Amino acid sequence: MRAIWKGSLGFGLVSIPVKLYSAVQASSLDFDMLDSRDHSRIRYQRINEQSRKEVPYDKIVKGYKLNDDYVIMDDADFEDAAPEKSRVIEIESFVDIADVNPMFYETSYYTEPDTKNNKAYALLVQALIKSKKAGLARFVLRSTESLCIVHPVEQVLVVTRIRFAQEIRSTDDLNIAGDVAISKKELDVGMALINQYAEHFDVSKFKDEYNDELLKIIKLKSKGKRATVKKMKPQKATGDDLYEQLMQSLNTKKGA
Template identity: 55%
Template sequence: MRSIWTGSIGFGLVNIPVKLYSATQESRLDLDMLDKKDHAHIRFKRVNEKTGKEVAWENIVKAYNYNDEYVVIDDEDFEDASPKKSKVIEISNFVDAAEIDDMYFETPYYVEPDKGGAKAYELLLRALEKTGKVGISLFVLRSAEHLSIVRPKDDYLVLHRLRFAEEIREPKDLSLPDDVKIAKKEMDMAIKLIEQFAEPFDISQYKDTYRDELLRIIKAKASGKRAKVRKMKVVTTPSSDLFDQLKASLGGNGKKRVS
């Protein structure tokens, strides 16, 4: 793995030199875009709108439109905006992990101690484990400020980027059911069904089967065939049939069924 950020984690007067590594990778198929007529590759060019000529990456700068005038911003400007946050993941306070709503969680990164930081890294890891706390911090990555938590996982630290509160939409515009009557026997049956299907969570049981099926279809088309696929129609359960459907579900073999 290649580190994407190098700096330090600071808590109190302690600074731990660290490196961040992306903890995720794409599982989607890498699809190219072609012209429908002759299957030629579609290319995207960075074009100067005045001259119509393509512009190389090294000649492209970032700018902000301020009062109808562009102000060019370079890497030094981004760092000058907050030199400390560009180099330090400063933990401002510690909170219980359970206090953070899952809605705020975004991207995870592995945290590795850099040269000379092993003991302080281990100290923070063990202290977080014993207290059940996570560290809240703000830091700059790729010219943007991010809210994050530093948390222990197994024998290493993970930094998890969080969304800011203003990035979460309010659910007030949802059309939700109002004053729906649920019969006791329906609720009891639903609870029994949930208990029947309850088991410890194991992420390894879940695979990206859509990707595999799509790849199977691609391979069949490459050999001049059409893969056999099962057509399905989504059927909703009418309110009047809820109890009967729940009862029938309980009558199964306890395995998850695919419609």
């Protein structure tokens, strides 16, 4: 793996030199856009809207439109906006990871200490595991300030970027009634159904089946064959009564 960021992870007066590595990778199939007439690849070009000519990548700059004109920015400008954050992941507080709404999660990065047998790194891992806490921090990656949580995965510190509060839309515009009456027996059976399906979280049991099936179709199609598609058989409840539907679900063996 290649490091995508190098700096330090700090908490209190402790500073740990670290490198960041992407912890995720795409599992989707890579499709090319083609011209249907001759299957030639379609290339996307950076075109100057005035001259209609292609612009070399090294001639492209970033600009912010202000008062009908553009202010051109360079890398130094972005770093000057927060020089200390460009090289430091500073933990500002420690929180219960259970308090972080999953809606805020974005993507994760592994951290690696810049030196072997780094005692401060090992200490932070063990302290977070024992306290069941996560560090809340801010840092700058690719000219963008990110909010993140620092949490342990086994013996590795992971930095997971999370969204800022203003990035989450309000629910005020949703048409959801807040006064729907639920009877005690309906709630009791609903809770029993949840408990019946409850298990320890093990994401390794789940595979990207869609892409596997898609790849099978591609391989068969390359041989001039057509895949046999399984027809969906949606389960239907015998009635519209919520309690009866819950009871039928409860009495149906999981995985059947």
